[in-house]
Amino acid sequence: MGTIALNGGLEKTAFFYQSVVGKKVVMAVTGCVLCLFVLGHMLGNLQIYQGPEKLNRYAEFLQGLGAGLWAVRLVLLACVGLHILSAYQLWRLKLSARPTPYLKKSYVATSYAARTMIWSGPIVLAFIIYHLLHFTTGQAHPDFRRGDVYHNVIAGFSNPAASLFYIAANILLAIHLYHGAWSMFQSVGINHPRYTPWLKRLAKAYAWVIGIGNVSIPLAVLTGVVK
Amino acid sequence: MKIILNIWRQKNASSPGRMVRYELDNVNEHMSFLEMLDVLNEELTRKGEDPVAFEHDCREGICGCCGFMINGIPHGPERGTTVCQLHMRHFQDGDELWLEPFRAKAFPIIKDLMVDRSAFDRIISAGGYISINTGSAPEANSIPVKKQCADRAMDAAACIGCGACVAACPNASASLFVSAKIAHLGLLPQGEPERDRRALRMVLKMTEEGFGYCTNTGECEAICPKGVKIENIAMMHRDFTRAVALFREEAKVGGTG
Numbered sequence: 001m002g003t004i005a006l007n008g009g010l011e012k013t014a015f016f017y018q019s020v021v022g023k024k025v026v027m028a029v030t031g032c033v034l035c036l037f038v039l040g041h042m043l044g045n046l047q048i049y050q051g052p053e054k055l056n057r058y059a060e061f062l063q064g065l066g067a068g069l070w071a072v073r074l075v076l077l078a079c080v081g082l083h084i085l086s087a088y089q090l091w092r093l094k095l096s097a098r099p100t101p102y103l104k105k106s107y108v109a110t111s112y113a114a115r116t117m118i119w120s121g122p123i124v125l126a127f128i129i130y131h132l133l134h135f136t137t138g139q140a141h142p143d144f145r146r147g148d149v150y151h152n153v154i155a156g157f158s159n160p161a162a163s164l165f166y167i168a169a170n171i172l173l174a175i176h177l178y179h180g181a182w183s184m185f186q187s188v189g190i191n192h193p194r195y196t197p198w199l200k201r202l203a204k205a206y207a208w209v210i211g212i213g214n215v216s217i218p219l220a221v222l223t224g225v226v227k
Numbered sequence: 228m229k230i231i232l233n234i235w236r237q238k239n240a241s242s243p244g245r246m247v248r249y250e251l252d253n254v255n256e257h258m259s260f261l262e263m264l265d266v267l268n269e270e271l272t273r274k275g276e277d278p279v280a281f282e283h284d285c286r287e288g289i290c291g292c293c294g295f296m297i298n299g300i301p302h303g304p305e306r307g308t309t310v311c312q313l314h315m316r317h318f319q320d321g322d323e324l325w326l327e328p329f330r331a332k333a334f335p336i337i338k339d340l341m342v343d344r345s346a347f348d349r350i351i352s353a354g355g356y357i358s359i360n361t362g363s364a365p366e367a368n369s370i371p372v373k374k375q376c377a378d379r380a381m382d383a384a385a386c387i388g389c390g391a392c393v394a395a396c397p398n399a400s401a402s403l404f405v406s407a408k409i410a411h412l413g414l415l416p417q418g419e420p421e422r423d424r425r426a427l428r429m430v431l432k433m434t435e436e437g438f439g440y441c442t443n444t445g446e447c448e449a450i451c452p453k454g455v456k457i458e459n460i461a462m463m464h465r466d467f468t469r470a471v472a473l474f475r476e477e478a479k480v481g482g483t484g
Contacts (some may be wrong), residue, residue, distance in 0.1 A: 094398040110446045190461060
């Protein structure tokens with residue numbers, strides 16, 4: 001192997017991305033952006049407990065951002081795209097790296113969440129598509145009223161099948177975060193004996209908060225707590 | 228004690244393998260796992276059968292030659308030990324054990340429980356060294372080293388290159404092995420001048436050899452017979468990222484004063 005020559009930014013980026021380390025860094029950085037979005041999204045949605053006016057005003061405020069809203073949407077879309085692309089390529093690599101599976105394999109340290117990232121990811125993606133058609137564009141909603149978010153949520157979640165899918169998908173999202181929210185620090189090289197145990201605890205707490213917060217909404221509608 | 232063994236038998240890299248069942252009646256609890264296999268092999272040889280091939284050398288847990296899967300865990304159920312230092316007293320009378328070779332595309336099977344780990348040697352050749360001529364021992368205090376760095380470098384240097392990390396990893400990643408060398412040398416002043424180049428070349432070679440990627444499951448750290456930590460993997464990711472970002476060509480003219 002000769003000397004490595006990297007001329008210019010494009011060549012550097014390609015070299016970085018082609019390596020197993022580069023793909024994981026891309027996965028971590030995009031994951032971090034999505035992690036923060038999920039928190040903001042949940043906090044916004046929890047305003048449903050403050051009544052229709054509050055929630056609808058919040059939706060109006062978001063719509064009023066105009067170009068700003070689209071900028072955020074494009075960044076999120078780019079992050080989702082890169083997150084999926086790197087995940088897909090790494091998954092293919094995983095399959096080729098161990099062509100013959102073990103007849104017997106035990107795990108000593110690997111968590112359920114870590115082992116199922118590749119499954120929780122695509123299911124959450126399918127959920128996001130449904131979620132957008134359900135509450136953002138309305139095609140998958142039985143009685144969609146543009147601008148009346150509160151009504152859309154109540155009407156949408158009154159269908160137990162839709163609610164159950166939301167609950168299941170959000171549990172999977174929480175499981176995905178349970179591993180991902182710590183893993184992203186390790187992937188970008190943040191690991192210190194003093195802080196890592198706390199980061200792991202923080203990631204687990206984060207996953208629980210997101211999971212409980214998001215699941216509570218369809219549950220509250222189904223049980224009639226929110227009407 | 229009685230031990231039932233299901234051992235992966237495979238003639239060579241190209242022929243298919245299968246599990247073969249063996250029963251051993253007189254296993255001494257003070258035997259090491261490899262000594263038990265020696266007993267089995269003597270018996271097989273007496274019967275005119277092909278003995279089970281497994282790699283071993285020092286049998287003191289420091290050379291990195293031995294290693295295979297016992298019930299799905301590299302080096303078996305005890306933590307912090309190689310299979311040569313694993314004693315039969317850790318098993319129960321009548322236990323049934325499954326022995327498989329380490330499985331990874333980059334570790335082709337040679338025979339039975341033996342795999343070819345020369346991919347590790349090629350990764351080391353790519354950058355796991357310092358370009359300083361060895362000579363007589365230097366004055367001990369001529370290069371000061373921070374205590375914490377010396378400790379971490381020593382812990383990383385404990386890696387014996389057995390490949391258990393690759394075998395345990397759900398993705399067959401060699402990250403723990405590669406990062407141990409990157410951390411061991413990169414933390415010391417002697418290794419600092421080639422730190423960027425080392426990270427670039429070793430990570431590139433690791434990717435080329437067909438190893439998987441790290442999903443931070445911590446499985447490697449848990450089963451490593453030498454307790455090498457995944458903190459080193461974080462350092463590898465950091466070093467590689469920085470090396471790419473700050474990459475600079477070596478001057479073709481000049482630099483000679």
